[in-house]
Amino acid sequence: MNEVTSMLLRRMRAPFLLLICVYSISILGMVLIPGVDDDGNVWHMSIFHAFYFVSYTATTIGFGEIPYTLTDAQRLWAIIIVYTSVTSWFYALGKIITLIQDKTFSAAIVRSRFSRNVTKINRPFYLICGFGETGSALVKALTEEHLHTVVIEKDPVNLSELKLNELLMYVPSFAGDASNPEHLELAGIKHKMCRGVIAVTASDNINLKIAITSKLLHPDVPVVCRSEYKEDEENMLSFGTNYIVNPFDTFAGIFEMAMHSPSLHLIYDWLTGVPNTKLTDPVYFKRGHWILCGFGRFGKVLFKHLRDHDLSITIIDPDKDLLTEFRKDPENEPYDFIIGHGTDTETLTQAGMIDAAGIIAGADNDSNNLSIIMTAKAINQDVFIVARQNLLINHKLYDATHAHLIMRHREMLARKIRVIFLAPLLLKFLKLAKKQDPEWANITISRLSATASESRPHLWSVFINQDQTPAIAMALSHGRKINIGHITQDPAANDTKLNCVPLLLIRDDQEILLPEDDIEIKAFDQILFCGTRDIKLTMRWTLNVKRSLNYVMTLTEEPESYIWRKLYRYFNKLERRKTPR
Amino acid sequence: MNLEKVIFSFFMILALTLNFGFFYGTVDQADHHNIYELFAVIVVNLIATVLKFGDRSQMGAMLLATSLVAVVQLVSAAIVWTFAVHVQSTGLTPAAVSTIVSLSGGAVLANIISVILLMIEAAMLRH
Numbered sequence: 001m002n003e004v005t006s007m008l009l010r011r012m013r014a015p016f017l018l019l020i021c022v023y024s025i026s027i028l029g030m031v032l033i034p035g036v037d038d039d040g041n042v043w044h045m046s047i048f049h050a051f052y053f054v055s056y057t058a059t060t061i062g063f064g065e066i067p068y069t070l071t072d073a074q075r076l077w078a079i080i081i082v083y084t085s086v087t088s089w090f091y092a093l094g095k096i097i098t099l100i101q102d103k104t105f106s107a108a109i110v111r112s113r114f115s116r117n118v119t120k121i122n123r124p125f126y127l128i129c130g131f132g133e134t135g136s137a138l139v140k141a142l143t144e145e146h147l148h149t150v151v152i153e154k155d156p157v158n159l160s161e162l163k164l165n166e167l168l169m170y171v172p173s174f175a176g177d178a179s180n181p182e183h184l185e186l187a188g189i190k191h192k193m194c195r196g197v198i199a200v201t202a203s204d205n206i207n208l209k210i211a212i213t214s215k216l217l218h219p220d221v222p223v224v225c226r227s228e229y230k231e232d233e234e235n236m237l238s239f240g241t242n243y244i245v246n247p248f249d250t251f252a253g254i255f256e257m258a259m260h261s262p263s264l265h266l267i268y269d270w271l272t273g274v275p276n277t278k279l280t281d282p283v284y285f286k287r288g289h290w291i292l293c294g295f296g297r298f299g300k301v302l303f304k305h306l307r308d309h310d311l312s313i314t315i316i317d318p319d320k321d322l323l324t325e326f327r328k329d330p331e332n333e334p335y336d337f338i339i340g341h342g343t344d345t346e347t348l349t350q351a352g353m354i355d356a357a358g359i360i361a362g363a364d365n366d367s368n369n370l371s372i373i374m375t376a377k378a379i380n381q382d383v384f385i386v387a388r389q390n391l392l393i394n395h396k397l398y399d400a401t402h403a404h405l406i407m408r409h410r411e412m413l414a415r416k417i418r419v420i421f422l423a424p425l426l427l428k429f430l431k432l433a434k435k436q437d438p439e440w441a442n443i444t445i446s447r448l449s450a451t452a453s454e455s456r457p458h459l460w461s462v463f464i465n466q467d468q469t470p471a472i473a474m475a476l477s478h479g480r481k482i483n484i485g486h487i488t489q490d491p492a493a494n495d496t497k498l499n500c501v502p503l504l505l506i507r508d509d510q511e512i513l514l515p516e517d518d519i520e521i522k523a524f525d526q527i528l529f530c531g532t533r534d535i536k537l538t539m540r541w542t543l544n545v546k547r548s549l550n551y552v553m554t555l556t557e558e559p560e561s562y563i564w565r566k567l568y569r570y571f572n573k574l575e576r577r578k579t580p581r
Numbered sequence: 582m583n584l585e586k587v588i589f590s591f592f593m594i595l596a597l598t599l600n601f602g603f604f605y606g607t608v609d610q611a612d613h614h615n616i617y618e619l620f621a622v623i624v625v626n627l628i629a630t631v632l633k634f635g636d637r638s639q640m641g642a643m644l645l646a647t648s649l650v651a652v653v654q655l656v657s658a659a660i661v662w663t664f665a666v667h668v669q670s671t672g673l674t675p676a677a678v679s680t681i682v683s684l685s686g687g688a689v690l691a692n693i694i695s696v697i698l699l700m701i702e703a704a705m706l707r708h
Contacts, residue, residue, distance in 0.1 A: 010635025017631050024624040028617075047620055048663045 003108050011099050015092035022088045026054045026081040033077055037068045053078075058085030110174075111186065117172040118188040123148050126421065127187055127194055129178035129210050130201030131158045133392045134226065136165070137414035138198065141274060143169045145422055152178050152187040154201075179209040181217070190217050196421055199225045200413065204232040211241045224417050228297065245416050247409030252301045254412070255386070258285050258405060259309055261438035263445040268433075270448060271426060271503075271530065272415045275458040279449075283404045286384045287311060288357030293342035293372050295322050298362040298388050298407070307331075314351040316342040343371040348379060358384035361403075366394045373401045423459045425528040429504040432513050444514065448530065451499050457530045459503075462487075462543060464525045469543040476523050482553065484527070485517030491541045491548035495555060498539060500531030592629040593644075593699055596651065597692040599625055604685050609675035614682055619662070622685070623655045626692075640702050647695040654688035 030050035037043040045053070049067070056063045057078065070078060099105050125148035128135050135151065139162070142149050151173040153159050162173050176183035178201055188194055197214040199207035207225045214223050222242040227233045233244050258265040262282035269280050290306055292299050295317040306313050314336040315326070323337050340347035341363070353359070359376045361369040369387055376383055385403040389395070398406050419426050433441065451457060466473045475482060484505070490496045505515040506526040512519065515527070529539070541548040550558050559568050599622045606613025630648040633641060658681045665677035 006635055006637055013631055013634045016634070017628060020624060020627045020631065024620070028620070031617075046666065047616060047659075048667050 002112060004105075004112050007105060007108060008099065011095060012092070015088070015095045018088050019085075019092060022084050023051075023054055023058070026058075026077075026085060027051055029077045030054065030074070030081070033071075033073050035068060035071050035074050043068060054081060054085065057081055058089060060086055114172055114174040115186050117170075118150055118186070118191065121148055121150070121172075121188070121191065121193055124193050124195040125150055125188070125191075126196045126198060127152070127184075127189060128198045128200065129153075129184070129187075129207075130199065131155075131162055131173070132200065132202055133410035134200040134413045134417075135198075136161065137411055138200070138417055139171060140165070140167065141414060141418045142421070143167045143171065144274070147421075150174075150187050152176050152183060154178065179206045181213045184210065184213050185217065189214055189221075194218060194221050197221055197223045198417055199223065200417070201226075204229055208232055208236055211236050212239060215239050215241070224420055226413055243417075243420050245413050247407070247413055248297050248301045250412050250416055251298070251407040251409065252305055254407075255302060255405065256305055257434065258283055259305065260434065261441045263438065263441035264433060264436075266445050267441060267448065268430060270445075270452065270456055271430075271459060272419050273456045274418075275533070276455045279452060279454060279456060284384075286357035289314070289352050289355055291316065291342070291348070291351045291353060291356050291359045291376075293317070293359065293361050294363035294369075294388070295319070295326070295337075296362070296364055298364075299360070302360055302362065302386070307335075311357075314338060316340050316347055316351055341368055341372075343368055343375060345375055345379065348372075348375055353379045353383075356380060356383055358386065360386040360388075362386070362388045364388075364390055366390050366397075370394070370397055370401065373403060377401075423461060423528065425461050425504055425506065425526060426459060428506070428511065429513070429528060432504070432511060436513070447501050447514075451501055451531050458533045458536060459528065459530050460536045462527045462529065462539075464521060464523055464527075471542070471544055471546045471549040472521065473523060474546065475549055476521070480553070482521045482549075483517060484515050484519045484521065486549075486552050487521070487539060487542050488517065489542070489552035490538065491545075491552050492538065498531065498535050500529050500535045500539070502527055502529055504528040589629075589632055590699060592625060592632060593692075593695055596622065596625045596629045596648075597689070597696050600651070600655075600685060600689045600692050604682060604689050606682075608682050609679040611673040611675075611678045614678065616662070619655070619659060619681075619685070622688070623652070623659060626652050626655055626688070629695075640698060643698055644695055647691045647698065651688040651691040651695070654684050654691065658682075658684035658688070 027047060027050040030045050030053055031047055032044075035043045035045060053066075058081070126142060127150050128138055129152050131139070131151050131153035135153065139149050139151060146169065148169065149171050151159070151162060151171055153173065153175060154177055156175040159173050159175050162171060174183070174187055176186065178184060178199070189197060197210065199210040201207055201210070204227050207227060211223045211225050214221060219240075224243040224245060225236050225241050226245050226247070227236060228246060228248070233246060236244050254265065254268065257268050262284050266280070266282045273280075287309075289312045291314050292303055292306070293316045295303070295315050299315070299317070303313065303315065312335075316338045317323070318339060318341050320339060323339065326332055326337055336351070338347060338351055342348055342351070342361075353376060356376075359372070361372040361376075363369050363372070366389065369389075373385055373387060376385065385401065386405045386407070387398055387401065387403040388407045389398045392410065395408070398408075433444070448457065462469060464472055464476070472482060472487075484502050488498050488500060488502065490498050502515050503513075504527070505512040505519065507522055507524070521527075529536070542552050543549075547558070547560055559565050599618060603614055603618040603622055626648065630645065630652055633645040633648055636642070636645070661677060661681050661684065662673075665671055665673055671677070
């Protein structure tokens with residue numbers, strides 16, 4: 001039996017028993033006490049009438065003395081009925097109200113409602129553990145793609161925000177402990193429609209626990225874990241966590257792209273961002289002398305990248321232990337390390353701020369970072385600024401500094417996880433893109449900007465098979481040759497191209513970046529496109545409908561019905577298309 | 582001795598005995614079936630049902646189910662009685678009486694099952 005009903009029944013046992021007793025005694029009394037009818041004859045109430053009388057008296061409705069006026073003996077009994085039955089009802093109602101206000105009871109209701117909502121999900125969904133800033137950004141992104149999500153979060157305050165947010169879909173949520181396997185099970189970790197578990201709580205330890213639970217309870221489901229420490233990462237990998245997102249490594253990757261070429265960074269930013277948001281401008285990375293404030297986890301990762309690019313670097317950090325650790329590595333010989341915060345003009349000037357090309361404000365404290373940026377700008381107007389934002393509430397402040405690159409790690413992680421689930425091909429594309437030269441990135445970005453016009457493009461993958469692209473699969477099985485150029489043709493308009501860019505084609509182990517129009521499509525190819533949502537929908541015609549496919553391939557309208565087809569062929573003196581199977 | 586068990590068993594067995602008492606007699610003879618006995622059967626059965634509320638064991642669920650069956654049967658019998666006497670005003674015809682008695686017969690069966698279950702439970706607990 002359900003937890004809630006059983007609790008309700010158990011608590012209501014006493015009031016129900018009392019009511020039954022009071023009613024039965026009252027009815028019996030009413031039946032036994034003789035009354036008088038209108039003609040003065042002795043009259044006994046039947047059980048039916050007595051029940052009627054007690055019912056309207058006990059509930060304080062009081063229709064009166066029906067069918068005949070009561071005798072005094074009956075009235076005496078009626079008085080007793082009124083006081084006992086009405087108080088019993090109050091007692092029963094009071095019990096119900098106490099039960100409703102009971103914390104355990106309402107928790108049981110919330111729990112069972114959540115569990116019911118999760119169980120009845122009949123579409124693929126993602127389980128998001130932790131509704132912090134990353135979690136909420138992810139929920140927003142996934143619901144915008146019409147994907148179901150379920151949220152489990154420890155802090156009820158954060159969850160109430162979920163209910164206030166205007167999301168496109170209903171998101172079942174539960175204030176529970178994600179490190180408790182029972183709660184995860186309740187949230188649907190074993191549900192057959194669960195397509196992914198995303199562990200983005202603030203603690204590495206809990207994320208680790210979620211990954212373990214998920215791999216034990218539902219081994220096939222991909223798990224994405226957020227981690228900030230290398231040791232935890234190795235631990236997570238050891239039992240098959242599918243993706244690990246580390247904010248520092250992710251940002252280092254973005255930083256590396258910006259160093260490589262502004263266009264590459266722009267490609268990343270446009271393609272991974274939320275579709276239909278405004279396009280960003282390129283950032284031009286500067287070579288020369290760099291100042292790195294804060295040598296924590298963030299600073300260390302960036303330092304490695306700067307060092308690999310042979311830039312001159314000065315580090316500023318208040319921690320002396322870090323300096324001794326830094327000096328142990330002989331490779332660090334040529335770099336300066338100044339003890340200080342970097343928030344004052346003196347330290348910054350000493351670090352060579354006046355001629356510096358760039359500064360990284362990478363402390364784990366927002367006021368220090370903001371102060372570093374302000375001081376640095378006062379000394380050197382044109383310096384390239386990289387800032388690390390720690391708390392979401394400081395978003396506006398960081399925007400106001402006009403820093404060139406801002407590490408907002410929650411948003412960044414949300415972006416990365418979104419790509420992992422929504423456009424896994426994009427990860428491959430970006431990996432290949434990093435290996436190309438800056439010239440390639442420039443050409444690509446110009447093609448992208450031609451399609452994108454003003455807002456971030458939409459990405460979609462086409463998988464050539466019987467289910468997803470029936471028209472193409474059929475044509476291919478007939479031995480027809482279809483090129484990329486055919487599917488990027490508009491099936492509705494005369495000889496126009498669809499405004500989209502094929503980014504990547506994957507065939508077995510072969511990966512073709514930006515496949516040209518003349519590249520032939522084979523069965524089981526995976527192609528990543530970018531364009532607008534409308535274009536995606538238009539392209540579906542070509543992929544699914546034979547007639548549209550015929551049109552884009554021949555640019556003529558061909559008849560569909562059997563007789564017209566025969567006649568058409570006869571008059572145009574065409575032969576039947578060869579159908580080798 | 583467990584007072585809860587005593588009360589519980591008392592009501593269950595009383596429900597059966599009263600029910601049988603009402604049921605016993607010629608099926609269509611109104612004189613053989615007392616209305617107060619039917620009233621008492623219904624009240625005792627209701628109490629027996631409520632006593633089973635909130636028991637989460639398998640046995641508890643079975644007992645609740647049999648009691649509910651008995652209550653449904655008996656309440657239908659009472660409704661038939663009310664209809665015959667008050668609504669249609671035909672009085673207790675042999676047809677009406679036999680309907681009422683056979684309905685209560687069904688309730689006897691359900692109550693017997695209840696008591697058997699109770700006996701099984703008692704036999705299983707050997708302490």
